[in-house]
Amino acid sequence: MRIHDNTIFIPGATSGIGLALAVRLHSEGNHVIVGGRRTELLAQIARQYPGIDTVRIDVADAADVDRAAAEVLERFGGVNVLITMAGLMRAENLRDRGFLPTAVTEVHTNILGPLRLVSAFVEHIVAQPQATIITVSSGLAFTPMATTPTYSASKAAIHSFTDSLRLQLAGTGVEVLELAPPAVQTDLMPGQADAEWAMPLDGFVDEVMSLLPSATREILVENVKPLRFAESAGNRDDLMAALAHQAH
Template sequence: MRTSGNTIFIPGATSGIGLGLALRLHDAGNRVIIGGRRTELMKQIADDHPGLETVRIDTADAADVVRASADVQQRFPETNVIIAMAGIMRSEDLSDPSFLDTAVAEVETNILGPLRLLAAFTEFLRNQPDATIITVSSGLAFTPMAGTATYSATKAAIHSFTDSLRLQLADKGIGVLELVPPAVQTDLMPGQADADWAMPLDEFLDEVMALLPTATREILVERVKPLRFSAQQGNYDDLMAALAHQVG
C-alpha cells in the first residue's frame, strides 16, 4: 500500500489506535476521513487537526452504514482506502447467562459492522486506483483470552473472513491487508491505557507506518508475533493460560 496520496475512510477513528493511525496517515500526506458516532468529539478532532474530514457513522446500525457510505462516496469520490477500525471489547463470565448481552453487542460491532462497511464499499473500490481494504483483527484472534471470549472469537472471524476476501478480490484490483494489533495502551479495556503489559501507542504506530509500504497480507508488529504464532511455536496452551490472568 502506498502511504501518501490516498483518500482514506476510517470508521472508528475517534480514539485509540484508530485516531492515532488517522493522524499519522494525515501527516503522511493523505486525505483522511474519520468516522464515529460522537459528532462533538469529531468536530473537536477536526478543529485540532485542520484538513481532517469527518462523517457520522454507527457501524452497528445497518441503515446508517448505507447512509454514511453513500455520503463518503459522494463527498469524497477519490476514496480508495477503507480501514474497518471500529470495535468493542468487554470482559465476560461465561458461567453467567447474562454474558449473552455482551456477546451480541460485540458480534454486532466487531463482525457485522466491518461486513456491512465492506458490502457498501467493495463495488465502489473496484473503480479506484490503488484501492486497499484494511481489516483489523487482534493477536487474540490467534491466541484467545478466556476473559474476553467473544471479543477473541470475533477477531478470529475477521481474520478468517479477511483471508477469503483477499482471495476473492485478488483479480478485482483491490488489495486486502489485515492489521493485527497486540494489546496497545488505549482505553479499549479499563486500565489498559497505563498497563505495562500493553504496547505504547506511539511505538505501535511507528512500527505500523514502517510496515505499511511493503505489507502484502498481515501487518504484524514484533509485540504481536508471540500471539500470532503460538500454535506453530508450541506454547499456545501456556500462553492462553497466562492471558487468562491478565484481564477479567
C-alpha cells in the first residue's frame, strides 16, 4: 500500500486501534476521514487533530451506511482507501439462550457492517487509479476464544470474505489487505486496556505502519502469528484452552 498521499475513510475509528491508526496515517501525509456513531467523540477528534475530518456513521444500520457513504463521496470525492475498522466484542454464555441478542448485535456490526461498507464504496474504489481496501479481522479468526464465540466467528467470516474479495478484484488495481490484530491494549473488552497479556497500542501501530508498504495479503504483527498459524503448528487446541483460561 502506498503510505502517503491517500484519501482514507476509516469508519469505527473514534477510539482504540482505529483512532491510533488514523492519527498515524494522517501524520504520514494522508487525508483521513474518521467515521463513528458518537458525535461528541467525532467533535473531540476534530478539535484534537486538526486536518482529520469526521463523518457520523452507524455501520449496523444499512440506511445510515448508504447516507454516510454518499456524504463521504460528495465531500471527499477522491477517497481511494477504505479501512473497515468497526467491531464489537462481548462475552457470551452459550448455555444460556439469552446469548442470542448479543450475538445478533455483533453479527450486524462485525459482519454486515464491513459488507455494507464494501458494497457502498467498491464501485468508487475500483474507479480510482490506485486504491486499497483493508478489512480488519483478528487473531481469533484463526484460533477462537471460547468466551467470545460470535466475535471469533465473525472475524473468521471477515477473513473468508476478504480472500474472496481479493480474488474478485484481481486485475482492477485495487489492493485488498486484511489486518489481523492480536489482543491490543484498548477498551475492546473490560480490563484489556491495562492487561499485561495485551500488546501496547503504540507498539502495535508502529509495527503495522512498518508492514503496510510491503503487505500483499495479510498484515500480521509478530504477536498475532502464534494465533494465525496455530493449526499448521499443531497447537491450536492448546492455545484455545489457554485463551479460555485467560478470560477467567
